[in-house]
Amino acid sequence: MSTHALPAGRATGGARPSRPLPPGVPPKQLLRWFRDMLLIREFEVRTMQAYQEKKIGGFCHVYIGQEAVAVGCVAATRPEDPMITAYRDHGHALARGMAARHCMAEMFGKIGGCAKGKGGSMHMFDRANNLFGGHGIVGAQTPVGAGLAFATKYEDEVIRGGTSDRVTLCFLGDGALNQGAFHEALNLAGLLDLPVIYVVENNGYSMGTSIERGTTMAHDLSVKAAAYGIDAIEVDGLDVIAVYEEMHAFVEKCRRTSRPGFVDMKTYRFKGHSMSDPRKYRTRDEEAHFEAGDPIGKLERALVAAGVIDEPGVGVLMDSVREEVRESIRWSDASPLPGVEELHHDVYVERWGPYTGTSLPEMLREEGTR
Amino acid sequence: MSRVIEFRDALREAMSEEMRRDPRVFLLGEEVAQYDGAYKVSKGMLAEFGPRRVIDMPISENGFAGLGIGAAMMGLRPIVEFMSWSFSLVAADQILNNAPKMLYMSGGQFGCPIVFRGNDGAGGQLGSTHSWCVESLYANVPGLKMAIPSNPYDAKGLLKTAIRDPDPVFFLESERMLALKGEVPEEEYLIPFGQAAIRREGGDCTIVSFGRPVHFAMDAAEVLAKEDGIECEVIDGRTIRPLDLETIVRSVRKTNRCVVVDQSWSFASVGSEVAAQVSEACFDDLDHHVHRVHADDVPAPYAMNLEQEMLPNPRKIRKAVLSACYRG
Known part of the structure; x- marks a missing residue:
């Protein structure tokens, strides 16, 4: 039993058993979650290496520790439900179905990247999988998320004359709670009955500022949503089964009611804010406490205990994930740099002056991007 | 109709x-x-x-x-x-x-x-x-x-x-x-972007403007024609991005003089940009440097007389045209 104490409202963490496996979810599906989480973890480990080798530049934020959130949320929604997130976005892209090579090549600044190397780590977009970015300014995606939900409803109801049941998930970090854009977005979502769920990936720190030092009512974030008439739930974001079950119910409620929702998704990032963060604002004890409750290990134990997979099976899965990520690096190394003609491409849809129009990235021109 | x-x-x-x-x-x-x-x-x-x-x-x-x-x-x-x-x-x-x-x-x-x-x-x-x-x-x-x-x-x-x-x-x-x-x-029509309109033809000086100040330029052009015998060609840019440089350059090659009227402040402005582009394209055609008329470089005042004074009004435009024609 860990004696580690964190302020009220933080993720609990620590070595605890997972929830029982959800009834009605086929083993194949459970293994898919496990593999997706392993893939994100391996991908991010290799991302950090590639950053140190200077294959990746700029700002880079890895998702290690938070894998259960993206994977559980994707599992709880339908492919046609729009998603949008902030800059710690590799996990969302992979969970949504972007091939690892397009995600890695984007960070390598190569033409094969999802945005032809023009977006970088913070701007993962995938039209085929309804991922609307990857946004670099804290909180800026929250009004845009309201707009995605507005559009699904407008398309389905005003243009097609039917009833809409699409739900938008808009992810944000706990630091975005203090941006004006977030509060304007919640007010608009509440006012216009928009089917959007704001998922706060509350990892306890906005860069080096703990949530208690930056945010009022950190012990009970639901009051922020209550101020806008929006229902809130709290979810253990370090347990993919909890994420799936609670998000699934919440998303279905949103589908039925077309009312927005707010999720205090309690999680923890195992690494620094970005690649340059020495993590002096938290203790190594605290980190060890959360690492002991690693969401991937938690799911693995539950799957093994239930006989869904055995130890050799886990090894086979890990080998295939390692090979997939290695392949993504080889592919990204080999992908050409964007030609200089790309500089004036994709600025405007229309051609005029020095601008050469726009075209889709290679990713969307390939068969079977999943 | x-x-x-x-x-x-x-x-x-x-x-x-x-x-x-x-x-x-x-x-x-x-x-x-x-x-x-x-x-x-x-x-x-x-x-x-x-x-x-x-x-x-x-x-x-x-x-x-x-x-x-x-x-x-x-x-x-x-x-x-x-x-x-x-x-x-x-x-x-x-x-x-x-x-x-x-x-x-x-x-x-x-x-x-x-x-x-x-x-x-x-x-x-x-x-x-x-x-x-x-x-x-x-x-x-x-x-x-x-x-x-x-x-x-x-x-x-x-x-x-x-x-x-x-x-x-x-x-x-x-x-x-x-x-x-x-x-x-009453019939439907569209105006393509990047096509300026010539509001008044003249051979002595080109005035380029956008939006409301086009009217100030037209007023100034009237006075310049009547009082000073100077015929201005007034160009209404209509769009800033894209900018119809071609129409502006064609006019400046004819008049050899250019005054840009822009209601925003002068520093790093649309007026500066147009002046720079005209200077590059018409270096050998210009008889004087491109003149710019802007709002004065101050916050907009409340008092009516001061606000009028601040705007790129016809008096300032006339003065700039006279200077461009070596009459100021």
Whole structure:
């Protein structure tokens, strides 16, 4: 039993058993979650290496520790439900179905990247999988998320004359709670009955500022949503089964009611804010406490205990994930740099002056991007 | 058939016609629906299109600008009305960081076909926070287009083009011109972007302007012709991005003199840009350096006389033309 104490409202963490496996979810599906989480973890480990080798530049934020959130949320929604997130976005892209090579090549600044190397780590977009970015300014995606939900409803109801049941998930970090854009977005979502769920990936720190030092009512974030008439739930974001079950119910409620929702998704990032963060604002004890409750290990134990997979099976899965990520690096190394003609491409849809129009990235021109 | 209507009616006709034509087009903004428009631009539109397509917004410019951007990324065609472009400053992150860059950042995956429109420039003793001319601030950003009509005919034709444009368009109107009357055909027409209009022909000096100050330039040209015997060619740019440099250069090659009139401040402005481009293109044709007339480099004052003095008024334009013709 860990004696580690964190302020009220933080993720609990620590070595605890997972929830029982959800009834009605086929083993194949459970293994898919496990593999997706392993893939994100391996991908991010290799991302950090590639950053140190200077294959990746700029700002880079890895998702290690938070894998259960993206994977559980994707599992709880339908492919046609729009998603949008902030800059710690590799996990969302992979969970949504972007091939690892397009995600890695984007960070390598190569033409094969999802945005032809023009977006970088913070701007993962995938039209085929309804991922609307990857946004670099804290909180800026929250009004845009309201707009995605507005559009699904407008398309389905005003243009097609039917009833809409699409739900938008808009992810944000706990630091975005203090941006004006977030509060304007919640007010608009509440006012216009928009089917959007704001998922706060509350990892306890906005860069080096703990949530208690930056945010009022950190012990009970639901009051922020209550101020806008929006229902809130709290979810253990370090347990993919909890994420799936609670998000699934919440998303279905949103589908039925077309009312927005707010999720205090309690999680923890195992690494620094970005690649340059020495993590002096938290203790190594605290980190060890959360690492002991690693969401991937938690799911693995539950799957093994239930006989869904055995130890050799886990090894086979890990080998295939390692090979997939290695392949993504080889592919990204080999992908050409964007030609200089790309500089004036994709600025405007229309051609005029020095601008050469726009075209889709290679990713969307390939068969079977999943 | 043509009839005489107000600038605001022309704007409304453009929006209504496009909304009848394309169900993806909708209007949102402060007081656009129940109030019938803070300046009556959207009068009657709620009654015709209903509350799902003409949508009142709370005072949250950053929020509703972002909402429009999300809807545009999904393929809708939002028209976002700012009661004043002065209020767009609180939405700067959305309109400058998101709308014009989305296509580029997403590698061609998500465009942003949205129109932001509203009153720009001095409204009449509104003081410094409400009198912004945003053209010089915003025209700096690649990825957006900017239209700035000076009369009802252009207002309608340019706005219809803006609504059909696949890229984000910043559409700059003027509270001082909303009641301006002009001939507008009943038949449908569109005005392409990047085509300036010659408002007055003359062989002695080219005056280039955009939006409301085109009228100041026309007034100055009248006086210059009558009092000074100088015939000015007045060019109305109509759009700032794209800029119709060709029409301007053709005129300057004829007159050998150029005065640019821009209602924003001079430093790093649209006027400076036009002056620089004309200087590059017409280096051997110019008999004098390009002259610029701007608002004075001070916050907009409240007092009526000071506000008039600050604007690029006909007196300042006449003085600049006289200097360009070595008569000053």
